Amino acid sequence: MIVIMGATGTIGRALVERLIDLGVPARALSREPEKLRNQIGEKGRSAIEVAWADAADPESLRRAFTGASQLFLALSNSPRQIEWETSIIQLAGESGIKHIVKISSPAFEQSAPVAVAGWHQEIENALRESGLTHTVLRPYAFMQNIMRFAPTITTQNVFFGSMGNSPCNFIDCRDIADVAAEALTNPEVSGQVYTLTGSEIVSYPQIADRLSALLNRPISYINLEPQELLRNLIEHGHMPPWLANHVVEIQSMATVVPERPNDTVQRLLGREPRKLEAFLHESVENFRYRIINVSCPESIALKSHRLG
Template identity: 30%
Template sequence: MSDVHVLVTGATGTVGSAILAVMTSRGVPVRALARNPGMLPENPLVDVVKGDYDDQRSLDAATAGVEVVFLLTTPESPVPRHDRAILRAARSAGVSRIVKLSATSAGARGPNNRIVGTWHRAAEDAVTASGLSWTILRPSSFASNFLRWADAINQGHPIPNMTGSGLQGVIDPRDVAAVSAECLLSGVGAGQTITLTGPELLSVPDQVARLARVLGRQITTVDVPPDQARERMRSSGMAGPAIETVVAGATWAREGGNARITEEVRRILGRPPGTFESWALDHRAAFDTPPASPPSR
C-alpha cells in the first residue's frame, strides 16, 4: 500500500482503533502498528504491520515511507522510553509530523506541590525536542473508563471510586479520535498543546447517576482511599512506579486538579463534544446484563 502517509500506533486500543475507523470512513489509507495484528479486522485501506516498542527494527519498518505518526504509548512502567524509540525511527524515516496523545495531568502540580503525570510530561518533552513538527493532545478522563467496571455493574457490585467527588471534564474517546484524525490529516494544531474535554464537569458519582438513568437500574459506588488503591493494584501485579503514577493522578483529580472545560473539540471539529450520557446510550449493551436473581428457597 504505497500511498499510505499516516502511521497509527496503539492501533488496537480505544483511541487508535477509533482513529482507524475515522480514516477508513473517509477513504484514507492508513498504516496500523500493532503488537498483535490479528486483533484488527481486515480492511483494504489499513496496512497492518506487526511491531513492538522494544524492537527498534520493527519501528524502523513501520515508519518507513510515512509522513505523519500518531504516537500513543502505554508502557507497564511509566517512562518515556517507548516514545523515544519511535521518535528515533521517525527521524530516520524522514517523518515530518508527530501527533502525540498525552493527558491533562502531564506536568500538573498535585498535593504537596508534587508533580503529577511525570511520565506524560517527559514523553511530551521528548516530542517537542525531536526536531519534528508536533501537536500534543491532552484529553481529560475517558468516558470509556467505565467499561472496565462492566462486569462489576452487571453483577450488582459497587464501582470503586478513587477520585471521590472530584470533577473532571469527561470526554468521549471518539471525540479524541476525531480530533486526532483532523490533526493528522490537516495539520491543525501544529506546535500547540491542546487540552480536550467533554462539555461538562462530572464526578464519578455523577457519571454513575447518568449511567443508572440510561440502564434503568441502581448502581452504587464505594470510595477507595489511596492506601487501599495501592494494595489492590499491588496484589494485581502492577509495578510500583505505575501504581504511584495512578495514585498521584487520582489524588490530583480528587482534589479538583482536573476540574477544567475547554472549547477545543468544538473549535477543531466544528461541533460540540459528546456527553457522557450519549456515550452511555451508545454502549449500554456492555452494561445491559443485569445480575442473576438469587435462587428461590
C-alpha cells in the same frame, strides 16, 4: 503515508475508523497484526495496510516507518514508556517522518504529582528537541475508562474509587481520534499543543445516578481511602503496583485540582464533544446485571469489603 502506532488501542482504533471514513490511506501497526486485521474488517482492507511492529524492536520500527511522512503515537502506559517513545521519535526522524501526533496527558501542577504525567512531559521534551513538527494532544480521562467498572457493577451493583464527590472531566476517545485525524490531514491544526476535554464535569456519584436511571436498578459508588483503593487494585484487581498507583494518583489529583471543560474540541471539529450521557446509553448492555461468579476472587473480595 500516515503510520499509526497504537492502532488497536482505545484512541487508535477510532482513528483507524475515522481515516477509513475519510478515505485517507494509512499503515497501522500492532504486535498482533491478525487481531488488527480482524478489527479493521473488510471495509478498511483497501485503505489500511497492516504491519507488525514492536516498540522494543528498533528494526521493526525502521521497516514500519519506511516511506512514511507522519506518525500517530499512542502507546499504553508502561514503565518503559519513556524509553520506547523517545526511541520511536528518534527512529521516526531518521526514517524521514516529518510530523508526529502524540497522545500525552494534561500537565498537572507540582502540588498534585502524577508520575505518568511526568513521563509524558519528558517525552514531549524529546519531541521538542527532535526538531520535528509535532502536535501534542493532552486529553483528560477517557469515558471508555468507565467500562473498567463493569465487573463489579454487573455482579454487585457497585463501583469503587477514591475521588469522593470531586467532578472530573471525561472525554470520548472518538473525539480525541477525530482531533488526531484533523491534525494529520489539516495543516492549520497541526503543530500545536491541545488540552482536550468533554463538555461537562461529572462526579462518580453522579455517574452512579445516571447508570441507576439507565439500568433501572440502584448502582452505588463506594468511596475508599486512597491506600485502601491501592491495596484493592493490586490484591483483587491484579494490577501491577505502578498502574494501581497511577489510578490512585489521578483520583487524588482530581480531589485537589479543579477540572474545567474547555472549547478546544468544539473549536477544532466545529461541533460539540460527545456527551457522557450518550456514551453511557450506548454502553448500557455492558452494565446489565449478571449472577455473581463465586469462583471470581475479585468479586468476593470487593463484596466482602462492601459488607463489612
